[in-house]
Amino acid sequence: MNKVILLNARPVGKPVSSDFKFIEEAMPVANEGQVLLKTKYVSVDPYLRGRMNDSESYIPPFELNKPMASGVVAEVVESKLPGFEKGDFVTGVLDWKEYQAHNGQGLMKVDPNAADLSAYLGILGMTGLTAYCGLMEIGKPKAGETIVVSGAAGAVGSVVGQIGKILGCRVVGIAGTDEKVEMLKSKFHFDEAINYKTTTDLKAAVKAACPTGVDVYFDNVGAAISDAVLANINRYARIPVCGAISLYNATTPDLGPRIQPTMVIKSALMQGFIVSAFAAKFPEAIAQMSTWLKEGKLSYAETVVEGFDQIPQAFMDLFEGKNEGKMIVKV
Amino acid sequence: MNKVILLNARPVGKPVSSDFKFIEEAMPVANEGQVLLKTKYVSVDPYLRGRMNDSESYIPPFELNKPMASGVVAEVVESKLPGFEKGDFVTGVLDWKEYQAHNGQGLMKVDPNAADLSAYLGILGMTGLTAYCGLMEIGKPKAGETIVVSGAAGAVGSVVGQIGKILGCRVVGIAGTDEKVEMLKSKFHFDEAINYKTTTDLKAAVKAACPTGVDVYFDNVGAAISDAVLANINRYARIPVCGAISLYNATTPDLGPRIQPTMVIKSALMQGFIVSAFAAKFPEAIAQMSTWLKEGKLSYAETVVEGFDQIPQAFMDLFEGKNEGKMIVKV
Structure with a gap:
């Protein structure tokens, strides 16, 4: 059977x-x-x-x-x-x-x-492609910029951060256990990582971890974590919204500070996406990620x-x- | 003196x-x-x-x-x-x-x-340029699409709606008095206009006014009006955020439903802007708007x-x- x-x-x-x-x-x-x-x-x-x-x-x-x-x-x-x-x-x-x-x-x-x-x-499938395409096509990071990733220890987030490091960015991850925070720094070479569950003032922690502000926020979670990051974005920040795991199970709308004033004041861009929209980029993405894997730049x-x-x-x-x-x- | x-x-x-x-x-x-x-x-x-x-x-x-x-x-x-x-x-x-x-x-x-x-x-100054550049460069409307404009009777909103009509879109305005609603329809030729102050279910009213959903939402106001429009956006919607007049005087953060799940589900794009970012487009914009004014297409x-x-x-x-x-x- x-x-x-x-x-x-x-x-x-x-x-x-x-x-x-x-x-x-x-x-x-x-x-x-x-x-x-x-x-x-x-x-x-x-x-x-x-x-x-x-x-x-x-x-x-x-x-x-x-x-x-x-x-x-x-x-x-x-x-x-x-x-x-x-x-x-x-x-x-x-x-x-x-x-x-x-x-x-x-x-x-x-x-x-x-x-x-x-x-x-x-990494060579949907989650790796999601990380690569969302970061490159919407986040458009430039060397020297600061990238913050929420859900950083997840399948997508850990790849986003590593690509950010390869591109010469400062990378800060947000995750929910000390073990994950440690892994982000030791295994994936994030510059900083924050345990949002043990941090009382997440907005201040993001600010401290990002002395020049946040240029790209790769958002996997939504909710209060994202509020804290949005409070620290720079002018012309780009925010690929890949997922909202913290909100998927919500049975009532989740309330938070409205973001429109921040979006205007910072001339910021937020874009939700699903990876299939970038299908034309998949061959390039897989070739690049396979190369980085072989070179040991990506784990x-x-x-x-x-x-x-x-x-x-x-x-x-x-x-x-x-x-x-x-x-x-x-x- | x-x-x-x-x-x-x-x-x-x-x-x-x-x-x-x-x-x-x-x-x-x-x-x-x-x-x-x-x-x-x-x-x-x-x-x-x-x-x-x-x-x-x-x-x-x-x-x-x-x-x-x-x-x-x-x-x-x-x-x-x-x-x-x-x-x-x-x-x-x-x-x-x-x-x-x-x-x-x-x-x-x-x-x-x-x-x-x-x-x-x-219309030939900052507000006209704001309408033109925000709509064309971020909203990117295509003929046959539906545009919703909040603050529609304002200096920017009324121009956004008229440009939308010139481009062959369905245009729906949201404003705060019956006189403004009447003006949007009679003077500016909006297809529909909604008085948000006398509408009990704004989300349903937007849905009724936009039978094929909202492709472009030109947001001048933020707040609850925007929540109602966001609930009706189509996949790949574009949301130029021009202003948040309803929030400028807020002394505490204004709370509303978090938008990240909608942004992901709809693969939507939201971008705040100030008109000076589009300075390179001003000559084209002024030439086009002057032509439309002379042709009587724009008032x-x-x-x-x-x-x-x-x-x-x-x-x-x-x-x-x-x-x-x-x-x-x-x-």
């Missing part, structure tokens, strides 16, 4: 175990024109929370009693599709199933010798949880900040 | 009469290399409120016990400066004085026969108050929404 994880209920606030349902179905078979895929690594990402709501967004919502889906690395265990062979590894947005048949559309073959397979869900953190059954819990743990870097489930 | 208006006290909240002081000084004389100017028209503008604070902004604050200043049209009554003759009219940022000597730096000669002199403080509203002594009151009346279009004092 084949295990499958369905959306059982739409979460109210934070997702809970009962929002998911495990079922078993008959083993799928590959028909003509299909491959049979075995799931190896599953990516869990904050943006999936949005797809669990029944509301219009940039991607359609998941349907109740249908499988959840996310970025997956899978092995081709049988192929009736030209171009794919048994033993190939592929990535794509796939259902949360142990095995699935697939027509190949949207699958990309990946080389298990060029990088760890899980990297294709992270990445993963939190790898083992077992297909752990996928929902790993996803829920994202909202408790339990991951360092990319959260991955190894099946 | 020569009347002068000084900044007497920095306002707390809305400016009041006692924040200004009238004094008399000896009549100025034009020295060699100077012109003697007689003030004819004075522009009062919301942005001046920011200069009355003792805080860093995009222009230096006014000094206490020094003259206030703003855009002025003046007549040259005596010239000891080559290039200027008695009877010339000029515009520039000048002190609130009946007469003043000036070295000519930053003055621009204007033609009293090409347009009404007051137009050089409005403008002015509220003209008479008397030098009325300058502070006219300025204070801006924050009560007493103006239709550009607020001008005729001296």
Whole structure:
């Protein structure tokens, strides 16, 4: 039998175990024109929370009693599709199933010798592209400028900061544990890192960490952390808004100081984005990131949880900040 | 004797009469290399409120016990400066004085026969340029799109809406009296206009007025009006933030729903600006606006108050929404 994880209920606030349902179905078979895929690594990402709501967004919502889906690395265990062979590894947005048949559309073959397979869900996958494209296309950092990253120890934030350092910027990260703060400084070479949970005056802490002000704020979180950074932006600051993890589970609108006066006074730019808008830049981004990886200029953190059954819990743990870097489930 | 208006006290909240002081000084004389100017028209503008604070902004604050200043049209009554003759009219940022000597730096000669002199403080001056540049350079409207303008009956808003109509957009204005709403539709040919003071559900009213959603939101006001518009933006919406008149007098931060989730979900862009950032576009803008004026495609509203002594009151009346279009004092 084949295990499958369905959306059982739409979460109210934070997702809970009962929002998911495990079922078993008959083993799928590959028909003509299909491959049979075995799931190896599953990516869990904050943006999936949005797809669990029944509301219009940039991607359609998941349907109740249908499988959840996310970025997956899978092995081709049988192929009736030209171009794919048994033993190939592929990535794509796939259902949360142990095995699935697939027509190949949207699958990309990946080389298990060029990088760890899980990297294709992270630094060489959606999160790495998100960091690279959001920073380069919206943040447009120049050497000598100061970049602040919230959610800095996450999969996107840790890459943003490292790219900032490669480009010659001062980089300050904001994260939620002392361990993460330490990792940002030692492993990812951030100039400064701030634990927002133990800092009483975050606005003052950002100011102290950014003596010449904030030129680029790469925002992964929204909420009060962002208020504190916005209070320190320079004229012509750029603010790529990549996510608002702290707000995804909100059941009522989250109130904060209105930002329009700051935006005018500072002639600042804020732009929300999803990585697919920059698809034309992906080849450049992947080539550049692969080079930096090989040169040892870029490293990445993963939190790898083992077992297909752990996928929902790993996803829920994202909202408790339990991951360092990319959260991955190894099946 | 020569009347002068000084900044007497920095306002707390809305400016009041006692924040200004009238004094008399000896009549100025034009020295060699100077012109003697007689003030004819004075522009009062919301942005001046920011200069009355003792805080860093995009222009230096006014000094206490020094003259206030703003855009002025003046007549040259005596010239000891080559290039200027008695009877010339000029515009520039000048002190609130009946007469003043000036070295000519930053003055621009204007033609009293090409347009009404007051137009050089409005549609062919800073407010017209603000409307044109903010809309074209940040809003980037395309024919068939929907533009919403707040502060629509003001000097900037009314021009934004008209340019939108010229470009083939649907244009919806938000203003604060039924008279303004009527003027937006009859005089400026807005497709719809909403009186936010008499509308109980502004979000629903914006939705009804914008059946295909909001592509460009030209924001002059900030605050709850903007919350209602932001709730209706389309994917890839552009939001030039020109001003935040409703927030300029705030003594405590104004709270509202945080916008980051909307910015991400809609891949929206918000950019604050001041018109001087677009100086390179001014010649194009003035040429285009002059052409539209001559073709009768563009008209403008002015509220003209008479008397030098009325300058502070006219300025204070801006924050009560007493103006239709550009607020001008005729001296």
